[in-house]
Amino acid sequence: RALVDPSRVRYLAEISETLRDYHRTGAAQVRAARRSQRLTETLAEVRDTPAEAVLEAKAAAAAGDVRAEYRSYVAGWSERVARYQADEYVYHVRGRELRQPMFHESLSHQKIPRVVLPDTEDHGEIVRYAYKEGVPGEFPYTAGVFPLKRLGEEPKRMFAGEGGPAKTNARFHYLCEGESAHRLSTAFDSVTLYGEDPAERPDVWGKVGVSGVSVPHLDDMKILYGGFDLCAKTTSVSMTINGPAPIVLAMFFNTAIDQQIDRFVEAHGRQPSVTERAELRQQAISTVRGTVQADILKEDQAQNTCIFSTGFALRMMGDIQQYFTDNAVRNFYSVSISGYHIAEAGANPITQLAFTLSNGFTFVEYYLSRGMDINAFAPNLSFFFSNGLDPEYTVIGRVARRIWAVAMRERYGADDRGQKLKYHIQTSGRSLHAREVQFNDIRTTLQALLALTDNCNSLHTNAYDEAITTPTEESVRRAMAIQLIINREFGLSRNENNLQGSYIADYLTDLVEEEVLQEFERLSNRGGVLGAMELQYQRMKIQEESLYYEHKKHDGSLEIIGVNTYLDPSTLRDDWEPEVAELRRSTDSEKRAQLDSVLAFQAQHAAEAPAALQRLKQVALSGGNIFEELLDTVRVASLGQITRALYTVGGEYRRNL
Numbered sequence: 001r002a003l004v005d006p007s008r009v010r011y012l013a014e015i016s017e018t019l020r021d022y023h024r025t026g027a028a029q030v031r032a033a034r035r036s037q038r039l040t041e042t043l044a045e046v047r048d049t050p051a052e053a054v055l056e057a058k059a060a061a062a063a064g065d066v067r068a069e070y071r072s073y074v075a076g077w078s079e080r081v082a083r084y085q086a087d088e089y090v091y092h093v094r095g096r097e098l099r100q101p102m103f104h105e106s107l108s109h110q111k112i113p114r115v116v117l118p119d120t121e122d123h124g125e126i127v128r129y130a131y132k133e134g135v136p137g138e139f140p141y142t143a144g145v146f147p148l149k150r151l152g153e154e155p156k157r158m159f160a161g162e163g164g165p166a167k168t169n170a171r172f173h174y175l176c177e178g179e180s181a182h183r184l185s186t187a188f189d190s191v192t193l194y195g196e197d198p199a200e201r202p203d204v205w206g207k208v209g210v211s212g213v214s215v216p217h218l219d220d221m222k223i224l225y226g227g228f229d230l231c232a233k234t235t236s237v238s239m240t241i242n243g244p245a246p247i248v249l250a251m252f253f254n255t256a257i258d259q260q261i262d263r264f265v266e267a268h269g270r271q272p273s274v275t276e277r278a279e280l281r282q283q284a285i286s287t288v289r290g291t292v293q294a295d296i297l298k299e300d301q302a303q304n305t306c307i308f309s310t311g312f313a314l315r316m317m318g319d320i321q322q323y324f325t326d327n328a329v330r331n332f333y334s335v336s337i338s339g340y341h342i343a344e345a346g347a348n349p350i351t352q353l354a355f356t357l358s359n360g361f362t363f364v365e366y367y368l369s370r371g372m373d374i375n376a377f378a379p380n381l382s383f384f385f386s387n388g389l390d391p392e393y394t395v396i397g398r399v400a401r402r403i404w405a406v407a408m409r410e411r412y413g414a415d416d417r418g419q420k421l422k423y424h425i426q427t428s429g430r431s432l433h434a435r436e437v438q439f440n441d442i443r444t445t446l447q448a449l450l451a452l453t454d455n456c457n458s459l460h461t462n463a464y465d466e467a468i469t470t471p472t473e474e475s476v477r478r479a480m481a482i483q484l485i486i487n488r489e490f491g492l493s494r495n496e497n498n499l500q501g502s503y504i505a506d507y508l509t510d511l512v513e514e515e516v517l518q519e520f521e522r523l524s525n526r527g528g529v530l531g532a533m534e535l536q537y538q539r540m541k542i543q544e545e546s547l548y549y550e551h552k553k554h555d556g557s558l559e560i561i562g563v564n565t566y567l568d569p570s571t572l573r574d575d576w577e578p579e580v581a582e583l584r585r586s587t588d589s590e591k592r593a594q595l596d597s598v599l600a601f602q603a604q605h606a607a608e609a610p611a612a613l614q615r616l617k618q619v620a621l622s623g624g625n626i627f628e629e630l631l632d633t634v635r636v637a638s639l640g641q642i643t644r645a646l647y648t649v650g651g652e653y654r655r656n657l
Contacts, residue, residue, distance in 0.1 A: 161187030346546020378418030436562025
């Protein structure tokens, strides 16, 4: 069966036309609303004159040209403005009433509004605002997908992972110290990313626990998140894992389930019954919060940690989402559709956004081809972008949200939850330089400011020394302070829609959107995302843009302070040596501990693993849900054992050349 229905191969071109139709209609409605208002006002001036009858007919006809949704929006404009000018704003999320203050008092005793609406009575401008912008939390979600940010909770989600699970667990607790909300973001080592177990093989040994945490089995997963209640509303976990994502996610779900069982035992002094265990399991998976990256399309296009054949990897992604749908997993995102790695590989911001959104729509088409309901799976999709310093990054969230919302409503018929694009930002790793390394914090601060101004849903700020090493505690603390200072000290951050009404923001939003739509059409002409991948189109475009960036950096036409201009004279002497930085690497003893750990786990379950792995292969061959079976398999088999078993039924990844 084709991954995307052959009759839908031009889905990206159709989305482009849908967006352009939406804007053409919106622009026409602006003219219609303005004409209707003018005729109505003129009619009021000519009452009781011979012109009244003619103008009355014209005014009635003009009013009929304005769609009901926009007539309603204009009619309710004064009330809408009044709601945002009140001291308190009341809204509902999943049936719960929420109340938030709408003003912050400055040191000058001035009331700073959290949301400001246009000061206009022009019906055309009101309609333009309705179809292009909307208030935060309102279609087309250009300004944000939620009405207001949560007070007292930072959007901070710091990336961490090194050595064994206990070492990374300690870093998580350090990052969350004093915080009411625990947002954990997990970096795995390359051994785990490629679905392998720690081993003494030279190509494996040197990478165990380096630039990420080693987690080859379920017991290590429990250590990794020890001390955190994974089912608490204030805890969410993001896992950057792709090829073996279904296996690692199954370990994570089991960790959350076993936490609930342990709590039951502690509370009741006994093991739960079969029925109670099933209830605890369902409670855990339906309440746990977080994201697994699992985006295999961008792996082929940019990051390269593909291990299974593309078709089999997509099938397992679909199995995860099907399991989520069948078991009411509403708070966990089944995929983080990622542009960050596309940007890190060299793509410019427009290409990053276009490729990421096109990948997202490809997942939508694939899940629809499997018979899933758009409203059942769309809320489980999330996104991940990089933020650099290019001007287009100012509006990357605005453009992404508007394209996604319009396409999902107008083209796919999704409800409001499915129309909302939620995304994480990580500041640009490529913009970090080893030369004048202390300047990196300045770049990261500006990138974080762009992200927060554009209402990203969560944010990781890079540490200045990541150009050289895994961050130290000192550099991580500085990176966290960047976010805290912007959120708590920077006055303009008290307002949550400060890009709205900016001429340059409006210009960039329309410009970037049209460029993205044109890229959709280029992809469509190559058979959609999957067809373009066969031709290596995405990889070649990323490489070309990377080369362009490097050329401009090296010839100085792209100025980078401290790298190719404004150089420190002391570093230009022949005898200059760079400062020796503190390097954080996993030690041989940490590597040995991980090897011993996986061998002990395998020995403990030696009698059970072969049968479990055979059942897994049989489920895969018979068309069953692989992820559902993995939830049992990971209890007795290690990551490497499972990966090798799945290779035999799903095939290993091979790039088309």
